[in-house]
Amino acid sequence: MSEINKVVLAYSGGLDTSVIAKWLQQTYDCEVVTFTADIGQGEEVEPARLKAEAMGIKEIYIEDLREEFVRDYVNPMFRANAVYEGEYLLGTSIARPLIAKRLVEIAAQTNADAISHGATGKGNDQVRFELGAYALSPGIKVIAPWRTWDLNSRDKLLTYCAQNNISVEKKLGTKSPYSMDANLLHISYEGDVLEDPSTEPEEDMWLWSVSPEAAPDVATYIELKYERGDIVAVDGERMSPATVLAELNRVGGANGIGRADIVENRYVGMKARGCYETPGGTIMLKGHRAMESMTLDRELAHLKDELMPRYATLIYNGYWFSPERIALQTLIDESQKFVNGNVRLKLYKGNVVVVGRESQDSLFDEAVATFEDDAGAYNQGDAEGFIKLNALRLRIAAQKGRL
Numbered sequence: 001m002s003e004i005n006k007v008v009l010a011y012s013g014g015l016d017t018s019v020i021a022k023w024l025q026q027t028y029d030c031e032v033v034t035f036t037a038d039i040g041q042g043e044e045v046e047p048a049r050l051k052a053e054a055m056g057i058k059e060i061y062i063e064d065l066r067e068e069f070v071r072d073y074v075n076p077m078f079r080a081n082a083v084y085e086g087e088y089l090l091g092t093s094i095a096r097p098l099i100a101k102r103l104v105e106i107a108a109q110t111n112a113d114a115i116s117h118g119a120t121g122k123g124n125d126q127v128r129f130e131l132g133a134y135a136l137s138p139g140i141k142v143i144a145p146w147r148t149w150d151l152n153s154r155d156k157l158l159t160y161c162a163q164n165n166i167s168v169e170k171k172l173g174t175k176s177p178y179s180m181d182a183n184l185l186h187i188s189y190e191g192d193v194l195e196d197p198s199t200e201p202e203e204d205m206w207l208w209s210v211s212p213e214a215a216p217d218v219a220t221y222i223e224l225k226y227e228r229g230d231i232v233a234v235d236g237e238r239m240s241p242a243t244v245l246a247e248l249n250r251v252g253g254a255n256g257i258g259r260a261d262i263v264e265n266r267y268v269g270m271k272a273r274g275c276y277e278t279p280g281g282t283i284m285l286k287g288h289r290a291m292e293s294m295t296l297d298r299e300l301a302h303l304k305d306e307l308m309p310r311y312a313t314l315i316y317n318g319y320w321f322s323p324e325r326i327a328l329q330t331l332i333d334e335s336q337k338f339v340n341g342n343v344r345l346k347l348y349k350g351n352v353v354v355v356g357r358e359s360q361d362s363l364f365d366e367a368v369a370t371f372e373d374d375a376g377a378y379n380q381g382d383a384e385g386f387i388k389l390n391a392l393r394l395r396i397a398a399q400k401g402r403l
Contacts, residue, residue, distance in 0.1 A: 004028040006112040007143060008103055010129070011036050013048030015168050016118040019157050020145050021055055022164050024116060028143075033059040033110050035103060039069045039095055040184025040242065051167060061106055065098060066184055070241035073098055073320075074185055078284050079229040079339075080304065080332045081292075082312040087262045088274075089281045090315050091186025096125060097320035100132030104140055114141035121147040124267050128318035135321035178205065184245050186258075186278040197263055197273045208253045208277040212350030215256035219348040221355070222251060224287045226343070229336030231284065245280045252279025255347040267317045283352055287343040290354040294362045295338045304335060 007024050011017045011034035024032050034057055036048040045062055052060045073094050084090055103115045115133055119125035121144070130142050151157050161168050177192035187208055193199045203211060225233035231244045239247065252258050258279030266272050292301060307328060314325045341359025345352055367377040397403050 004030045004113045004141070004143070006031045006033060006110060007114045007116050008033045008035055008107045008110065008112045009116045010099055010103055010118065011048055011052065012118070013045070013051050015154070015157055015161070018051055018055075018166050018168060019151060019160050020116060020118055021052065021057065022166055023145055023149065023151070023160075024143065025055070030113075031059075032057050033061065033106065033112060035061040035099075035106050036063070037099055037102060038062070038064045038066060039098065040066045040246070041182040042187075043182075054167060059110055061102075063102065065102070066242040067240055069095065069098055069184060070245050074245065074281075075230045075241055076329055076333070077315060078281070078288055079336050080311045080328070081285060081289055081308055082315060083285070083308070084312045084316045085262070085264055087260050088264055088276065088316070089186065089260075089278045089285065090312060091183065091276060091278055091281065092125070092181050092188055093128060093316045093318075094185065094320075095183045096128035096318065097132045100129050101136060103129075104133050104137040107137070107140065114143050116143040116145065119144065119146065122268065122270070124316070124318070127267055128320075131318040132321055184242060184249070185281050186276050189275040190272065194273050194275060201261060201275050205275070206259065206277060208249065209258055209279055210254065210256050212256035215254070215349045219346045220251060220255055221344060221346055222283075223342055223344045224283075224291075225341075226288070226291045227340050229288065229291075229333075229339040231287070245284075248280030248283045251347065252283050252352075253277070255279075256350040257347060257352055258282040259350070283345065283347070286352040286354060287345055288339075290343045290345075290357050291339050291341055291359065294341065294357050294359050294364055296335065297363065300335055304332065307331070 007028065007030055009017065009021055009024065009032055011021060013036065021032050021034065024030060032055075034048065034052045036045050038045045049060050049062055077090060077094050082090055084093070103117075106112070107115050117126070117129045119129060126144055126147070130144075133140050133142060146152075151160055158168065160166070178189040178194065179191040181188045189201070189205055194201060223235050224231050225236075230241070232238055234244060234247050258277050258281065260276045260278065261273075262276070263271050263273045296304070311325065311328050311332070314320070314322060314328075319325050338361035340361050341357065343354060344356035346355045365377075394403065
């Protein structure tokens with residue numbers, strides 16, 4: 001890599017990125033700019049400033065991106081009902097493009113030569129960060145220390161900290177045994193006993209939700225108001241996008257909702273076992289599909305369902321800023337013009353049950369759908385010709401001995 005004078009580092013203030021900050025200074029003899037994003041991870045981000053200052057870093061960016069995260073990334077994704085491999089609600093995946101966007105923007109603002117991140121060479125995040133960065137800044141240089149250095153164990157990292165006077169909390173054994181990632185949409189757990197897919201997670205691992213067994217014995221009812229496919233109010237109270245998700249996390253977690261234990265296919269080729277808590281997202285998905293069931297044309301709804309796995313895979317693999325995702329988003333957003341109304345949900349011991357939905361834009365016509373006298377709204381005799389026309393190819397195939 002050509003001469004590097006300044007690097008913007010995605011900095012959490014934790015062990016890995018604290019080591020990376022010092023390593024960049026020593027390896028490249030360069031200036032380091034730190035960027036710490038608050039995307040709802042539930043931890044204080046200001047301590048990162050003190051740690052960065054202690055390493056002599058002068059340019060420190062700490063930003064509250066919670067509203068932008070939900071408004072411009074989470075909500076568009078949920079308009080598509082995106083689920084990866086049938087179970088994963090893409091909590092980590094959807095946060096990476098926003099961080100990549102701010103990294104390259106700060107690099108431009110500070111005249112930096114490169115960006116850097118703490119993702120390992122085995123995971124998906126390195127791909128997501130870097131595809132996003134290259135899409136937005138084609139000439140940007142990327143430094144990924146985990147792919148090049150020899151500090152490939154926690155013990156080596158701690159030794160490096162001791163040698164370089166880097167302050168690291170919890171280094172005496174109180175750190176969680178899991179590799180965890182959190183934002184306003186979810187919290188994930190990997191590593192330790194979870195590396196054996198046959199081992200049940202320990203109950204005290206879960207941080208956001210009670211177990212379904214410990215959830216209240218009385219159901220909780222909530223009502224979600226939708227406008228153009230997005231939730232704008234909970235129980236009649238209008239809220240900002242981030243506040244909506246925070247409230248759904250609270251009520252969902254209290255009712256044991258949103259746990260998932262999956263083995264997924266990473267983009268880099270390996271299978272990995274991960275556990276996820278996504279209480280608010282689980283409620284969002286159920287409510288949105290209920291709202292669409294009332295308001296979307298049949299063929300449009302089916303087209304969205306056909307496209308959804310491709311859309312979800314694009315996000316999982318890091319192609320948020322790709323032309324194909326942007327084109328799909330245009331179609332998805334166009335489909336949401338009439339996804340307006342209210343959905344009532346019952347939350348009970350890990351379950352989300354739709355118990356009512358209403359919309360001024362509903363395509364449901366009781367006069368046509370009723371099992372009672374439809375007063376001529378639907379001629380049941382018309383069904384005979386419809387059936388015979390659709391059966392024609394089957395009858396011909398059967399006559400020819402093809403079936």
